[in-house]
Amino acid sequence: MTTRSDWNTWAAGRESARITDWLREISEPDWSATVNHPLFDALAEGRLSKGDFAAYMVQDYGFVDPFTALLGHAIGQAPSMDDRVVLGQFMGMLTSDENSTFQRTFEAFDVPRAQREAPDYLPETRAFRELLHDTGRGGRYAEILAVLVVTEWLYLEWALRVTRVDGLHPLMAEWIDLHDNHAFQEFVTWLRRRLDEEAETLDDASFARMAERFCDTVVLERRFHDAVPPG
Numbered sequence: 052m053t054t055r056s057d058w059n060t061w062a063a064g065r066e067s068a069r070i071t072d073w074l075r076e077i078s079e080p081d082w083s084a085t086v087n088h089p090l091f092d093a094l095a096e097g098r099l100s101k102g103d104f105a106a107y108m109v110q111d112y113g114f115v116d117p118f119t120a121l122l123g124h125a126i127g128q129a130p131s132m133d134d135r136v137v138l139g140q141f142m143g144m145l146t147s148d149e150n151s152t153f154q155r156t157f158e159a160f161d162v163p164r165a166q167r168e169a170p171d172y173l174p175e176t177r178a179f180r181e182l183l184h185d186t187g188r189g190g191r192y193a194e195i196l197a198v199l200v201v202t203e204w205l206y207l208e209w210a211l212r213v214t215r216v217d218g219l220h221p222l223m224a225e226w227i228d229l230h231d232n233h234a235f236q237e238f239v240t241w242l243r244r245r246l247d248e249e250a251e252t253l254d255d256a257s258f259a260r261m262a263e264r265f266c267d268t269v270v271l272e273r274r275f276h277d278a279v280p281p282g
């Protein structure tokens with residue numbers, strides 16, 4: 052299901068077939084289950100309690116830390132300054148605006164210092180952290196891009212899908228803003244284009260590894276959101 056010949060079969064007869072569209076399709080039903088996860092509806096509709104939002108953000112900060120490290124690996128592995136500039140700008144946003152959203156959420160919702168400094172990570176969070184570490188340690192550029200495409204494209208899709216209520220808590224609104232704004236949409240468009248291009252250049256074994264990494268990441272996204280507080 053994840054080989055280059057599977058991709059070639061899928062692409063045959065389709066006009067303007069894209070590898071990232073194929074990857075998304077083979078990662079179903081986990082892709083759609085994540086995008087349509089009730090957690091995100093509860094969040095946007097003001098039905099997620101402050102405690103549950105804070106608990107989700109504590110787990111998610113456990114994702115963001117190794118994710119930031121993975122982005123660092125992407126910057127290091129990128130084949131050109133052009134790519135490093137785009138990835139570096141995203142790193143700037145992640146370590147300023149997005150990091151600040153987490154810190155202010157922990158303050159506003161009284162997350163105990165122990166939970167910020169040494170959180171109890173759920174097994175699903177630990178599994179995701181391991182995948183991010185593992186991809187950074189051994190993954191080539193296309194594999195790293197595959198993980199970034201999944202994590203950012205999924206978040207863009209749910210953020211564009213949900214309908215937010217008036218009067219939503221400002222920090223919850225900010226969390227959605229971070230994932231549906233124009234610059235983020237452009238970043239996801241860029242990530243997809245670069246993965247489409249890089250994947251074309253891979254040998255068959257690397258191509259299959261990249262596709263497996265994509266699908267594994269989607270599975271972990273679904274498990275992570277099933278495990279954090281219910282919507």
Ligand SMILES: Cc1ncc(CN)c(N)n1
Binds near residue numbers: 111202203
């Ligand atoms: C689990 C998860 N996946 C993706 C994202 C978006 N960077 C996130 N914050 N958390």
